[in-house]
Amino acid sequence: MNSRAIDVLVGVFMLLFFGAMFVLAMKVSNLTSLTSNPGYTLVAKFENIGGLKPRASVAASGVKVGEVAAISYDPETFEASVTLTIDETFIDTFPTDTTASIYTAGLLGEQYIGLDPGAEIDMLQNSDEITLTQSAIVLERLIGQVLFSRSGGS
Amino acid sequence: MSDDGATLVQIRDLHFSRGSKPIFRGLNIDIPRGKVTTIIGPSGTGKTTLLKMIGGQLKASQGTIHVDGQHVGKLRRAELYELRKRMGMLFQSGALLTDLSVFENVAYPLREHTDLPESLISHLVLMRLHAVGLRGARDLSPSELSGGMARRAALARALVFDPMMIMYDEPFTGQDPISMGVLLELIKTVNEALGLTSLMVSHDLKEALSISDYAVIISEGVVVEAGSPEQLESSESAWVQQFLHGQPDGPVPFQVSAPDYEVDLMGQENGKSAVEAAR
Amino acid sequence: MIGFLQRFGRSWIEKVERLGRATLFLLHMLGALGSLVSRPSLLVKQLYASGVMTLSIVLVSGLFVGMVLALQAYNTLIDFGQENRVGTLVALTLVRELGPVVTGLLFAGRAGSAMTAEIGLMKATEQLSGLEMMAVDPYKRVFAPRFLAGFLALPMLAAMFSAIGVIGGHLIGVDVLGVDASAYWSQMQNATSFYSDVGNGLIKGLVFGFVVSWIAIFEGADCIPTSEGVSSATTRTVVYSSLAILGLDFLLTAVMF
Numbered sequence: 001m002n003s004r005a006i007d008v009l010v011g012v013f014m015l016l017f018f019g020a021m022f023v024l025a026m027k028v029s030n031l032t033s034l035t036s037n038p039g040y041t042l043v044a045k046f047e048n049i050g051g052l053k054p055r056a057s058v059a060a061s062g063v064k065v066g067e068v069a070a071i072s073y074d075p076e077t078f079e080a081s082v083t084l085t086i087d088e089t090f091i092d093t094f095p096t097d098t099t100a101s102i103y104t105a106g107l108l109g110e111q112y113i114g115l116d117p118g119a120e121i122d123m124l125q126n127s128d129e130i131t132l133t134q135s136a137i138v139l140e141r142l143i144g145q146v147l148f149s150r151s152g153g154s
Numbered sequence: 155m156s157d158d159g160a161t162l163v164q165i166r167d168l169h170f171s172r173g174s175k176p177i178f179r180g181l182n183i184d185i186p187r188g189k190v191t192t193i194i195g196p197s198g199t200g201k202t203t204l205l206k207m208i209g210g211q212l213k214a215s216q217g218t219i220h221v222d223g224q225h226v227g228k229l230r231r232a233e234l235y236e237l238r239k240r241m242g243m244l245f246q247s248g249a250l251l252t253d254l255s256v257f258e259n260v261a262y263p264l265r266e267h268t269d270l271p272e273s274l275i276s277h278l279v280l281m282r283l284h285a286v287g288l289r290g291a292r293d294l295s296p297s298e299l300s301g302g303m304a305r306r307a308a309l310a311r312a313l314v315f316d317p318m319m320i321m322y323d324e325p326f327t328g329q330d331p332i333s334m335g336v337l338l339e340l341i342k343t344v345n346e347a348l349g350l351t352s353l354m355v356s357h358d359l360k361e362a363l364s365i366s367d368y369a370v371i372i373s374e375g376v377v378v379e380a381g382s383p384e385q386l387e388s389s390e391s392a393w394v395q396q397f398l399h400g401q402p403d404g405p406v407p408f409q410v411s412a413p414d415y416e417v418d419l420m421g422q423e424n425g426k427s428a429v430e431a432a433r
Numbered sequence: 434m435i436g437f438l439q440r441f442g443r444s445w446i447e448k449v450e451r452l453g454r455a456t457l458f459l460l461h462m463l464g465a466l467g468s469l470v471s472r473p474s475l476l477v478k479q480l481y482a483s484g485v486m487t488l489s490i491v492l493v494s495g496l497f498v499g500m501v502l503a504l505q506a507y508n509t510l511i512d513f514g515q516e517n518r519v520g521t522l523v524a525l526t527l528v529r530e531l532g533p534v535v536t537g538l539l540f541a542g543r544a545g546s547a548m549t550a551e552i553g554l555m556k557a558t559e560q561l562s563g564l565e566m567m568a569v570d571p572y573k574r575v576f577a578p579r580f581l582a583g584f585l586a587l588p589m590l591a592a593m594f595s596a597i598g599v600i601g602g603h604l605i606g607v608d609v610l611g612v613d614a615s616a617y618w619s620q621m622q623n624a625t626s627f628y629s630d631v632g633n634g635l636i637k638g639l640v641f642g643f644v645v646s647w648i649a650i651f652e653g654a655d656c657i658p659t660s661e662g663v664s665s666a667t668t669r670t671v672v673y674s675s676l677a678i679l680g681l682d683f684l685l686t687a688v689m690f
Binding site for chain 1: 481627
């Protein structure tokens with residue numbers, strides 16, 4: 001095997017590697033969404049976030065507009081504090097009385113945050129807090145409510 | 155250490171052990187410059203080990219080796235490499251690099267250590283190949299060479315830097331008479347033509363001594379006798395005579411020590427032989 | 434009893450001694466890497482021997498593994514009505530685990546054993562001694578190029594394994610089993626993070642490449658220079674490499690994920 005053929009084949013090998021990395025980056029993973037503009041941040045506090053995880057979707061009318069960046073516990077208000085990253089193209093889109101609710105995709109799916117815009121004129125800016133929130137539906141509480149209402153009513 | 159100009163390699167009080175087995179117990183040898191010297195001795199006396207120690211691949215536990223005035227054991231890596239460039243070594247199997255052609259093998263040291271232009275390298279390589287008679291085999295791969303040709307190619311490679319000394323590790327083993335003759339002729343000619351010092355290690359007494367100027371017999375880790383082949387011939391030691399003439403019995407007995415023959419063969423029960431007991 | 438303990442203890446001391454020797458060997462080899470800058474052709478040749486020659490087995494295996502994953506994933510997920518998650522499962526399994534690990538095992542068996550055998554044979558035929566006597570440092574000319582080639586080739590092959598596995602999964606999941614094509618890719622993209630999943634998979638590949646190359650080259654250089662010695666060194670390379678890959682995979686997964 002002469003060295004010219006070896007060089008060519010190693011070159012092909014490198015090309016295949018770059019091709020594989022391209023496939024992995026573009027088609028397989030979320031690099032495309034990551035490379036788009038970072039956007040602005042909003043904070044929402046919930047009594048119970050249920051199964052919400054970081055990087056879960058943030059959607060308005062079902063359209064993905066951002067991601068959950070971080071989740072932490074606020075010991076002063078005893079609530080969960082969720083940091084959302086909203087895409088830059090939606091700056092000045094959401095009024096200050098927007099409601100953030102935790103929904104479940106499908107019946108057994110992942111949980112995501114849905115934004116329902118309100119009617120205010122002022123818009124949410126970077127680092128603003130969404131004050132109107134609705135926690136996740138926790139199954140045990142639901143069952144408890146049903147049992148309670150059944151036994152309470154007549 | 156004073157450098158006696160006539161001696162190229164000075165070995166003094168050399169001790170070396172492999173594991174718990176002592177190989178050398180105080181070896182003293184003077185290898186003369188410009189001559190063909192052969193080291194002979196029974197199998198397993200560490201002759202190949204000695205060559206490796208002269209080349210600096212193994213370190214002595216005690217004693218010194220001086221090559222051209224330099225103490226081999228004390229050299230740092232860079233200095234050792236410089237010294238090795240002035241020594242050539244021919245291994246038993248030739249030790250050619252299997253993925254290169256004969257030409258490339260001989261050119262290898264030149265390519266590694268110098269920046270010579272390709273034409274000059276080609277010139278030098280072809281000269282060496284011609285000297286060993288392998289110019290026509292230059293494009294063969296080592297796997298296509300016979301044992302004798304491989305050794306000739308290795309010799310060409312060892313000669314490429316015009317070294318001051320070449321060491322030959324069992325060069326005649328397993329060679330047919332013609333290859334043997336070729337090698338003998340080459341070693342002698344190369345030694346004279348280039349003014350080299352040749353150091354051979356060999357079992358093939360007759361052949362090796364036929365071209366040697368000086369010989370050293372090693373046994374049990376020490377030098378038994380040293381001198382020119384004629385001096386050794388007329389040695390008074392019975393052991394040397396047995397060794398040189400290949401006599402099966404003498405100071406080195408034919409029978410390895412064993413129990414009494416009759417006892418071993420016939421067996422013994424209660425002092426009687428088994429034959430007697432069967433009656 | 435005492436004899437047994439003595440032998441047992443001695444064998445462990447020998448293993449520790451061997452490990453020490455292997456570490457010194459590694460340090461010497463790493464020190465020799467610098468010389469490769471002036472001789473890139475040596476690296477290219479070894480990339481060919483380790484990388485290109487392992488390519489066919491990696492690609493074929495990757496395709497089949499991807500297809501099997503899709504098949505099994507579909508069979509399980511369909512019970513939950515979640516069959517459109519096939520893409521996610523295939524991609525994450527490949528990129529995080531099977532890509533680096535299976536490629537590592539294949540590499541150890543194909544390229545690692547070849548390296549050990551080649552170097553062992555060079556030792557047995559005195560080529561390594563010959564190089565030393567020609568004042569050529571075998572660490573620079575023989576060991577370091579092979580090490581760097583293996584270190585780089587393994588993660589590259591792992592990436593190719595994962596990529597073709599995902600494509601194989603698509604072939605089975607979408608074309609044969611009828612999973613919705615856009616669901617296959619979009620669910621996958623949502624769940625797979627480039628930096629933590631693909632990136633960690635690459636890091637695993639680098640770690641495996643380091644360890645497998647180290648083991649393969651050391652076993653070759655340290656073997657007993659007979660045909661028997663070379664053969665047992667080759668076996669040791671495959672066994673130790675495989676165990677090391679699986680053990681390290683556990684450690685790395687625990688740390689990363």
